[in-house]
Amino acid sequence: MTDRLSRVWQAIDPDRLRRTFLDLLEIYSPSGKEEDIQLHLEELLSRVGFVVQRQEVEEDRYNLRVTMGPSEPVLYLVGHVDTVPAWDLETFGAREDGAIIRGLGSADMKGGCASMVEAWLAIADALQPSERPSVGLLLVVGEEENGDGSSTFLQDCSPPWVVIGEPTGLAACFAHYGYLEAGFVTRGRKSHSSLPELGHNAVESMLRALLLLGNDSLFDRAQSDIVYSIREMRSSRAGFVVPDRCEAWIDLHLPPESNPDDLQDAIRVLVNGADSFIPGLDMEVSFDFASAGYSLGTDNRVAAVLREIYPKLGLNLHQDAFRSHSDGNLFFAAGSRPLILGPGSLETAHTPEEHVHRDEIYNAARIYAALCLEIG
DSSP states (O other): OOHHHHHHHHHOOHHHHHHHHHHHHHSOOBTTOOHHHHHHHHHHHHHTTOOOEEEEEETTEEEEEEEESSSSOSEEEEEEOOBOOOSOTTSOSOEEETTEEESTTIIIIIHHHHHHHHHHHHHHHHSOGGGOOSEEEEEESOTTTTOHHHHHHHTTOOOSEEEEOOOSTTOEEEEEOEEEEEEEEEEOBOOBTTOGGGSBOHHHHHHHHHHHHHTSGGGOTTTOOOEEEEEEEEEOOOSSBOOSEEEEEEEEEEOTTOOHHHHHHHHHHHHHHGGGTSTTOOEEEEEEEEEOOEEOOSOSHHHHHHHHHHHHTTOOOOEEEEOSOOTHHHHHHTTOEEEEOOSSOTTTTTSTTOEEEHHHHHHHHHHHHHHHHHHO
16 A cells, blocks of 8 residues: 555545535435535535636536646546435435435435545545645536536546446446437327227327337346336326327336447337237337447456455455446546446435445545545
8 A cells, every 4th residue: 555545544534424425415406406515515625725616507507626636637536416306305314323324315426425525635634735646526417317417527528537426335337338218109099088999098008018018028137138117107187088198218228238229229120010919009219318338348557456455445346337327328428438436226226215334435435535546
């Protein structure tokens, strides 16, 4: 272990990290309403002497960017401060249960943000400006919606490496699934609800079509690596009538080597042939968002650093592919190499059971600090 890294690890303050994390959890910051949490983080970073740049995304919405070191950053720590909307406004905030910290966004990804900020503060505490690495800290908005915060950053900057603190249980994800959003619309004919034989029920058509799709071998969970999830379905609301319109959205997560265009073509073939099995089917499909996956491999300096430091932390290094969608896809498409690594787990993210273990956010801070020093 280098002297610099030893000093920085000693400067990581578990109590400060805990307070930062709890403060972030107490600030409600769903996508589109991130200003309060950005104001808090801006004040926290400015108070210790950093020049914090606001990067406007739209009115009252902005990223925060901070840099250190003598040259352009070669690595950025990237965290998104927004969350999904609260499932219960009375219980969205922080709750401590021993070493477990619960709350909306605790895993996705305020734990990662708190760890990144603590790594940043520890580097500032332990090292003179001339000793500091050339790295950046980027706190973005909008990841849970359309990634507009990261997209704005990438208009002007595409750093060689980024570390994104999505929940991986501290597994190092050098590979990332792709993502495809499929939208379906079925149309029918209205009739009085007591006389369904006079109309055509768009909801029934949708249900049959989704059942047909879900039973195809392309989405067989026992055989296929494609993750198929019906996210939402709704129909027209017009009183006591047979519905004449139904809409559904499906999330599809693709293995890193898969091409979203190929999957779109396969779904179109299935939809075009569905009328052979579903009488009177009138259905259209659209693909509003597609993002290819990637695999960076592990023959690189970042992977080598992780292999060195995990044993020093008493951790086993597990490598995986990140199965969800994240801003990592955007960074890769723009020419950066994104490592996804953070505290918490996808299993509880976006649920009332979302939580992070306090040891994970502490170890994440040490991992982020080591990557900054060794890569920057």
